[in-house]
Amino acid sequence: MATKSLQKRHSDLANSNRQMEILSNGIFRNGELPTFKSKISETSQFPLKSKKLEILQINVGYMCNQVCDHCHVDAGPDRKEIMTRDTMKQCLEVIKNSGAHTLDLTGGAPEMNPDFRWFVEEAAKVGIKDFIVRSNLTIIRANKKYYDLPEFFKKHNVHVVSSMPHWTRGKTDKQRGDGVFDKSIKALQELNAVGYGMPGSALRLDLVYNPSGAFLPGDQLSMEKDFKKALLEDFRIQFHNLFAITNLPISRFLDYLIASENYEDYMYQLVEAYNPSAVKNVMCTNTLSVSWDGYLFDCDFNQMLELPVNSKVKHISEFNEELLEGRNIVISQHCYGCTAGAGSSCQGSVT
Amino acid sequence: MSKTYYDPADLKKFGKITEWSEDLGTKFFEYYGKVFEEGALSAREKSLIALAVAHTEQCPYCIDAYSQDGLQRGITKEEMMEAIHVGAAIKGGATLVHGVQMMNKINKLDG
Numbered sequence: 001m002a003t004k005s006l007q008k009r010h011s012d013l014a015n016s017n018r019q020m021e022i023l024s025n026g027i028f029r030n031g032e033l034p035t036f037k038s039k040i041s042e043t044s045q046f047p048l049k050s051k052k053l054e055i056l057q058i059n060v061g062y063m064c065n066q067v068c069d070h071c072h073v074d075a076g077p078d079r080k081e082i083m084t085r086d087t088m089k090q091c092l093e094v095i096k097n098s099g100a101h102t103l104d105l106t107g108g109a110p111e112m113n114p115d116f117r118w119f120v121e122e123a124a125k126v127g128i129k130d131f132i133v134r135s136n137l138t139i140i141r142a143n144k145k146y147y148d149l150p151e152f153f154k155k156h157n158v159h160v161v162s163s164m165p166h167w168t169r170g171k172t173d174k175q176r177g178d179g180v181f182d183k184s185i186k187a188l189q190e191l192n193a194v195g196y197g198m199p200g201s202a203l204r205l206d207l208v209y210n211p212s213g214a215f216l217p218g219d220q221l222s223m224e225k226d227f228k229k230a231l232l233e234d235f236r237i238q239f240h241n242l243f244a245i246t247n248l249p250i251s252r253f254l255d256y257l258i259a260s261e262n263y264e265d266y267m268y269q270l271v272e273a274y275n276p277s278a279v280k281n282v283m284c285t286n287t288l289s290v291s292w293d294g295y296l297f298d299c300d301f302n303q304m305l306e307l308p309v310n311s312k313v314k315h316i317s318e319f320n321e322e323l324l325e326g327r328n329i330v331i332s333q334h335c336y337g338c339t340a341g342a343g344s345s346c347q348g349s350v351t
Numbered sequence: 352m353s354k355t356y357y358d359p360a361d362l363k364k365f366g367k368i369t370e371w372s373e374d375l376g377t378k379f380f381e382y383y384g385k386v387f388e389e390g391a392l393s394a395r396e397k398s399l400i401a402l403a404v405a406h407t408e409q410c411p412y413c414i415d416a417y418s419q420d421g422l423q424r425g426i427t428k429e430e431m432m433e434a435i436h437v438g439a440a441i442k443g444g445a446t447l448v449h450g451v452q453m454m455n456k457i458n459k460l461d462g
Contacts (some may be wrong), residue, residue, distance in 0.1 A: 168427055211422070218424040222395065228426055268363065 001177055002067050005076040006252060011043040013255045014074060016306040022254065027264055033271050036335045043276045050298070053321055054286040056339070057104040057300060057346065058083070059090055060116060061292045064108040065142045068163075068176045070210065070253040072304055075108040083292040085115045087316065088122075090294060095126050096317045102130040102290075104346065106300065111146060121199040124156040132159045132210075134346075137187040138180055148186075150194045159204040160196060161243070161346075164214050167230035175212040179237045188237045196251040208348075210245045214262035216269055216340055217244035220349045243348030246270075247351045248301050248337035270336040278343025281350035288317050296331045300346070305334065362412045395424050402431055403438035 006014040013019055027033045040046045062079035064071075095103055102125055110116055110133055124131060133153065140149045153160055164184060165175045172181040191197060197205030207227065211217050224242035231237040246251045248268060257263040284298040288309075294316040297303040307330045308314055313323050316345075343350035369376025385395050398420050405413030421431050 167427065171427070209425075213422065215419050217420045219394070222393075223425050226395075272363075 001174075002069060002252070004067065005062075005074045005075075005078050006074070006255060007074055008078040009086065011255065013251065016304065019254055019305060020307075020332060021248055022258070022263075022351050024250065027267060028077050028333055032330070033267060036331050037332050039271070039274055039336075040276075040279055040331075043279070045276065045279050047123075047222065048279070048282070048285070048331060050325060050327050050329060051285045052325060053098060053100050053288055055102040055104055055283070055346075056091075056095060056100040056288055057106060057289065058290045059106050059292055059303060060088075060108070060110045060113040060301060062108045063112045064136065065112065065139055066109070066136055066177055066180065068252070069256055070175060070247050071210075072248055072251045072253060072301060073108060074251045074304070079108065081292045082113055083294075085118065086116055087292070087294040090309070090316045090319075091290060092119075092122055092126070094316055095123055095128060098319070102126065102132065102246045103128045104132040104134070104287075106134040106346075109136050110134065111139045111149060118150065119167050120152075120156050120158065124158075130159055131157065132161050134161050134163075137162045137164070137184040138176075140187040140190065141183040150196065153191075154196070154203055157203070159206070160191060161206045161208060163210070164188075164207040164227070165209060165225055166233070171212050185235050185237065187229070188239070189235065190237055192236075197237075199238065205239045206241045206243060207239050208243045208245055210247055214257060214266045214269075216246055216258065216273060217344070220244040220342060241348070243346075244342075244344070245346070245348065246337045246340055247342035248300055248334045250334050251304055267336070270340045273340035274336060275339055275341060275343060275351065278339040278341075278351050281343060281345075282335070282338045283345035283347070283350070284320075284338075287346075288324065299338075301334055301337075302330055305332070307332070357411050359411075359415065365412070370459060395426065398424055399426065399430065399434040403434040406435050407438040407442050 018061035029036050040048060059073075062073055062075045062077035063077065063082060064079070065077060067076040090267055105120075107113070113119070120133070135149070140146050162184075163176070165172050169181040172184065173179065188197070191205055194203070195201050196203045209217060209223055217223065219243060223244055227242050228239070231239070249257055249263070249270075254263070257266050258315065284302075287299060289303050291297065291298040291303050295314060296309045296311070296314060296319075297307065298309055307341045309324065309327060310330055311324050311327045313320050338344050338350075341349075366380070369380065387394060387401075398417060399444040402421055405417050406408070428448070
């Protein structure tokens with residue numbers, strides 16, 4: 001289990017150019033597997049174009065209390081990239097004026113940004129339809145100053161989306177670190193206690209499942225059924241929906257794939273599971289990802305690969321919905337992760 | 352030619368058997384797909400049965416395929432190992448129950 005980010009370890013793979021090289025060379029260069037571009041061209045879906053903006057996803061910083069093995073952000077306690085209040089103010093202007101119906105805050109652990117609560121309070125005033133915070137759960141139990149987060153989320157009607165790799169301690173701790181399972185269970189019970197995730201409750205609590213190794217997620221509905229049964233029977237925990245998300249071959253997950261000699265087999269799995277109907281609904285077509293320093297990307301993964309939007313508008317301060325709509329999405333082989341099987345997005349499967 | 356009988360890469364080529372006998376191959380894969388759909392048994396239960404049978408048949412391709420399938424379905428390693436024990440118990444039982452046949456024969460010849 002890693003305790004430091006790739007960046008802190010001075011790993012080759014902390015460099016996004018190196019990741020792009022790996023994703024473009026080898027089995028994709030020698031024609032063993034088709035590139036994503038040629039694959040979507042088969043069904044005339046190239047170039048992939050953005051549609052109307054629906055979701056604004058803001059990454060408020062890469063700092064996190066955990067160092068998960070699969071993290072595509074390479075987040076951890078040693079990451080210092082944090083969104084400033086000035087950039088948050090620019091985001092608030094966009095939230096007020098854009099047509100997006102969903103605001104999605106992510107990180108790192110978004111709660112570790114010192115201006116997180118201020119930002120949530122201000123953003124909640126705008127009255128956005130669905131206001132998501134991606135919480136890793138353990139942050140709620142990490143320090144006394146976070147103990148009241150469930151009440152804080154409730155006060156602002158925040159939709160909580162949390163990672164929960166498995167309903168067993170062993171599989172969860174293997175991926176996310178020792179003790180993560182017990183803390184997550186406690187945090188979920190606290191969220192339930194204030195009304196989150198209860199049947200019929202307007203306080204939405206959804207869980208994110210992503211595989212703990214080099215395999216794809218199973219059927220989202222069956223997994224949800226299994227998670228619900230096990231968490232209720234073992235811990236009296238309830239939640240609304242489970243989002244099954246495929247691990248994309250970038251950053252720490254790419255590092256894991258290469259180190260465990262699973263990279264090629266995993267890319268084969270992704271390509272073999274390619275589903276052209278998932279391409280229609282990939283999240284980059286209705287989402288805009290904002291980095292901690294205000295730059296715009298087609299998705300959080302492109303943000304981590306430092307592939308900026310293909311538009312004159314590059315920064316949140318220059319935001320222009322009309323100019324951004326219909327832009328060509330920047331793609332590479334990592335995109336196969338969002339089109340495998342039932343498809344994958346930050347909202348789970350897409351078909 | 353390969354120097355070994357089994358090559359993990361051959362599993363990916365399984366579908367190619369249809370090329371030399373299209374009608375039968377196609378029918379087999381249609382049937383195969385249908386068998387593993389949700390039915391009176393859940394797809395999860397079927398995956399565990401397949402894993403147990405993969406072991407009793409000692410098919411390395413099937414073991415690779417259904418170990419991965421189990422992981423994808425969120426089946427735990429404890430569940431998978433128990434399923435294999437079911438297969439092993441039946442294999443062992445099938446051997447030992449023939450002991451009655453041996454006893455019958457011995458008793459007849461030497462009773």
